[in-house]
Amino acid sequence: MKHARIVPLSSALLAGFATMPAHAELEVTPYGSLRIQSEAVSVDEAQPGEDDSYTGLRDAYSRLGVTANYDDIDNLKISATVEFPINSARLRAEDPTFFQESYKGNNKPRVADITATHDSFGSLRVGTQWLAYYNNVAYPLDFFSSFYSGYATQSTFRRDAVTYQTPSMGGFTATVSGVDLTDEQGTSFLDTMQYALGYAANDWSVGLGYQDSEQDSAKHADQVGISAAWSPGNWRFAAKVEQLLTNDDTVQDDDPVTYNLLGSYSWDKYTLRAMIAHGEESDEGDAFFQGDSAQVGLDYRHTENLKFFAEYFYEELGYAIYTPNSESFNPLAGYHVESDGQVFTVGMRFDF
Numbered sequence: 185m186k187h188a189r190i191v192p193l194s195s196a197l198l199a200g201f202a203t204m205p206a207h208a209e210l211e212v213t214p215y216g217s218l219r220i221q222s223e224a225v226s227v228d229e230a231q232p233g234e235d236d237s238y239t240g241l242r243d244a245y246s247r248l249g250v251t252a253n254y255d256d257i258d259n260l261k262i263s264a265t266v267e268f269p270i271n272s273a274r275l276r277a278e279d280p281t282f283f284q285e286s287y288k289g290n291n292k293p294r295v296a297d298i299t300a301t302h303d304s305f306g307s308l309r310v311g312t313q314w315l316a317y318y319n320n321v322a323y324p325l326d327f328f329s330s331f332y333s334g335y336a337t338q339s340t341f342r343r344d345a346v347t348y349q350t351p352s353m354g355g356f357t358a359t360v361s362g363v364d365l366t367d368e369q370g371t372s373f374l375d376t377m378q379y380a381l382g383y384a385a386n387d388w389s390v391g392l393g394y395q396d397s398e399q400d401s402a403k404h405a406d407q408v409g410i411s412a413a414w415s416p417g418n419w420r421f422a423a424k425v426e427q428l429l430t431n432d433d434t435v436q437d438d439d440p441v442t443y444n445l446l447g448s449y450s451w452d453k454y455t456l457r458a459m460i461a462h463g464e465e466s467d468e469g470d471a472f473f474q475g476d477s478a479q480v481g482l483d484y485r486h487t488e489n490l491k492f493f494a495e496y497f498y499e500e501l502g503y504a505i506y507t508p509n510s511e512s513f514n515p516l517a518g519y520h521v522e523s524d525g526q527v528f529t530v531g532m533r534f535d536f
Contacts (some may be wrong), residue, residue: 209256219244220272221330221493221531225505227517228524234516238508243280244331244531246270247294259303267295280331282513287343287367294342306350313345316361320380320391321409324422325446328457328481329493330529335504336444336461336473338407338426339395340365346374355385365397365404372398389413397470403432405470422446430468440466442473455483465501474520475500489535497527 221244226237249267269279269291278290297311314323318339326334334341340363347361358381362374377396383389391411397404409426423445430438446459458480463473481495499505502515502523517523 209254211253212250213252214248214250215536216248216270217246217533217535218270218272219246219329219531219533221529223331223527223529225508225516225527226525227502227505228522230516231507231518234507240508241273242331242506242529243271243273244329244333244533245280246272249295261301262298263301264298265295266293269294282510283341285512302351304351306348309345309347309349311344312342313347314342315340315345315363316347316349316359316378316380317393317395317407317409320359320382321393321411321424321426324389324391324411324413325424325444325459327422327446327448328459328479328495329483329491329533330481330495330497330531332479332495332497332504332527332529336442336459336463336477337424338428338442338463338470338472339393339409345378352384355383357382376404387415397431405430405432405468407470418450420446420448420450428466428468428470432469435466435468437464437466438468440464440468440471440474453485455485457481457483473503475503477504491533492531493533494530495527497529499523499525 221242223242224239228236230236247267247269249265251263251265253261253263255261268277271278271280279294282290284290284292293312295312297309297313299307299309301307318341322334322337322339344364345361347359349359350357359379361378363376363378364373365376375398377398378393380391380393382391389412393409395407397406406429407426408429409424411422411424413420413422426442428440440463442461442463444459444461446457448455448457459478461477463471463475465474477500478498479495481493484492486492497504500523502517502519502521502525505516505523505525505527507514507516515523517525
C-alpha cells in the first residue's frame, strides 16, 4: 500500500540527518510541550451511565518531536519533522481528541514530514502534515490554549499529503495539495484535493480554501471557506465563514454554513480572547460542528517557556465536551444532542 511509505520515509530521512557529521549547515533540534488543564464540566443531561457534571484533568495537546534542517545546497533548504502526541492526563502517547483514531491509529505521529524549500520555486512537503485548507481558513481562529481550541470548524487538521506552495509574490501565496483524507477508503490514495490562496501584508491576512472531496463512493462533502485577520497594535480580530457543499442526494439540510468571530487584546504578560461561533444544523454527515458555541480565555505568560491559562467554554449541541474518561471521541451529552454544556478550566503550558 502506498500510504504506508510516507511516514516511514519521513522517519528514515530524519534518522539519516541525525547520523550525518555535525556542522554549521545541519541543525537537529528536539522539542516538546507539556499542556494540561483542570476542568469543571456540566451538561443539561449526560448519556446514560454518565454524571451530568464532573471535575478532572485533561490534556491540552502535549507533544514531543524533533526537527532537522539542512541548508548546504544553494538556495535550497531541506527540513524534516517527526512529532508524537502525548496525552499527559492519561500518561499515554495518543491524541486526546481521538480524531486520529479512525484514520491510522490514535498513537501515530501528529506530524512526520519532509519539506524541500527553494528561494525561487517555493516548497514541496511530503508526509503527515497540517493541511492547506486548515492552515489558510481555520488556523487564524485556533488561538486558545485549552483542549477546547479549534473545534468550531468543519475542516480536517492533519493527514498524509503531498503539498506544493509557491513563494510569496507581492504578499500572495498559492497552495495545492493531494490528501489521503480517508486512509484509502476513497477512489485512490490521494483521494482529495485542497487548493488555497493566502495574502499577508502589514496588519492584514486573508485566506481562501477549497476542498474537492473526490471520494465518490463515500459521497463526502466538498468545502469552501474564507478567513480574515487584522492585528493593529495589541489588538487582533479574526473572522471565518465555511460552507460544506453536499454531494449526497439523500441529505435534506444540505450545504450548511459555519461562522466564527474572534477578538483578542494583549498587554504586559496577559492576553484576553473571546470567540463566538455558529454552525447551521444539518443531516450532512461531514457537518461536525453544529449549533452555537462561545469561548473566553485569559493567558498569563510567566516566562518565555511557561504559560498559565483560564478559560470558559460553552456548547449548545454536544461535540467538544467529552466524558471524563473517554477512550474515544465520546461527547458527554451525546454527539449533536442538546447539551448546553459548560466548562471552566485552568491550566498550564510548558514548552521545551
